[in-house]
Amino acid sequence: MLYREYGQTGEKISLLGFGGMRFKNVDDHDECIRMMIAAAEKGINYFDTAPGYFEGRSETVFGKAFAQMRKRNLPYFCATKTFESTESGIRKEIEAQLKRLDIPCIDFYHIWCITSADVWQKRKNDGILDTFKKLKEEGLVKHICVSSHLIKNQINELLMEGVFEGVLFGYSAYNFQTRQEAFDAIRAKKIGAVVMNPLGGGIIPQHPDLFKFLCREGESVTAAALRILWDHPEITSTLVGFDTIEHLNEALAAMDGYRPRAQAELEEIKSKSAVSLEGICTGCSYCDNCPQGVPIPRYMDAYNHKLLQKNSQDPIGDRLKWHWSLSRSGAAKCTACGQCESACTQHIDIIKRLKEIAG
Ligand code: SF4
Ligand code: SF4
Structure with a gap:
């Protein structure tokens, strides 16, 4: 397993992270825990969940798996999120989360799912930043993070706040164009950069022909899609939502045979993405100026x-x-x-x- 430093925090997290949003059967605790322990034994130490994944049941499974990891001395970091924005709402949520997760403090706590400048403004007006700072001072949260779907330079407003130690954002062979500007802004800040949906929410492995431009000889499209992200030194981790142990093993195999590309080769492959995705919206956003405000x-x-x-x-x-x-x-x-x-x-x-x- 490779590890990278999460921004300026000094924490070293695994380049392959475990996302808890796609368990095949989240109520089969034994199987989910088996998968998480197998991941930890292979060196994955970044585990990301959210209260909305399976209505809190993903966090419950995480809590049980963390207890096992402690017994086995397997290191882990817990990342989770909140949609709440008022102090009372967040406090109520984090209290329930800490119980479900069975931990005294959340390592990476995210303001969840900023989809527009308006959403951000509303949460800010509710005092979310002050509340997060207080939670950190009280030791309930170690690092303040944000998960963002903002594209182009919209993310600058978030980054200008200067409080975020890392960002969770979408970036993959499926949307390189639309997210490049946001990624450039994140990497310029030298903060943690964790990629969600590195496989385009399953679209990439389901359409190998469409994404074969990523592959080197003998490479599966899944391995190629992960590796091209790992080729960016500023990406701290890539979160894959594993549903089965086979899925986990496939991603781990991509790590085993990983050989970074040279920068020029990387850029050449990325430049092919618009051409290869003909007929599919690449998210470039050139159209994004609708007089009726349609996004x-x-x-x-x-x-x-x-x-x-x-x-x-x-x-x-x-x-x-x-x-x-x-x-x-x-x-x-x-x-x-x-x-x-x-x-x-x-x-x-x-x-x-x-x-x-x-x-
Ligand atoms: S609809 Fe066209 S211009 Fe708009 S984001 Fe998609 S590909 Fe780009
Ligand atoms: S009104 Fe319709 S056609 Fe005109 S820019 Fe907006 S989405 Fe496009």
Whole structure:
């Protein structure tokens, strides 16, 4: 296992992290714990969960696994999050989390899911930063972090606060273009940079043909998608949501055979991503200036899931609800002015897709 320092904190975390959002059966505690212990035995020490994963049951499993890790002297860091923003809400939440997680303090506590400047402003107005600082002073939280879906330079507002020791953000072969500017801003700050969805929420391994441009000879697309992220020295960890032990072993095998690329080779492969994803919104955001305020890249990202995600009943609805906190009805604000379509780098029929999404 390789380890990297989480920003300026001095904590060394594993380059492969364990995400607790995809357990095949979260109520099968023995199996979930077996998977987490196997991960810890292979050197994974960064375990990320959230109160919303399986309505708190992921945190409960984590708590039981941490107790086992303590008995076996296996080191671990716990990362979790909160959607709450008021002091009373956060205090109530963290009290329940510490109980479920069976630990006295959360190592990396995240302000969860900042999807827009408005969301951030509202939480700030509720006093979230002061509350997080107090929790740190009281020893209930070690490091203050944020999870962000902001694209382009929107993330600068968060980073300017100067309190965050790390950011959890989406970045993968599936969305290099849209997230590059945000990643550049994060790395310039030299803070922790943990990548969520390194496999595009399963889209990459499910579509090896589409992503074969990532692969070196003999490499699986899963290994290639992880390794290309590891090639960025500023990425501290990549969180994979493991559902089975086979899935875990596959990611661990990618680490075993890992050989970093030279920077020039890395950039050359990344430059192919827009070409290879023809017909799919790459999230470049050139269209993102709708006079009606439709957040077009987010709706098109959800539509990608319909095109690519074959094993979900409502891929668009799920993506809008769980990733972007948007409703289908927001797409109906489009007046078909055509401005976005003339700006689209991928020539996507945005108006038609929005109409379909709105229903
Ligand atoms: S076509 Fe619709 S989504 Fe595109 S810019 Fe015009 S109103 Fe906005
Ligand atoms: S719809 Fe087109 S312009 Fe807009 S983000 Fe997607 S690819 Fe880029």
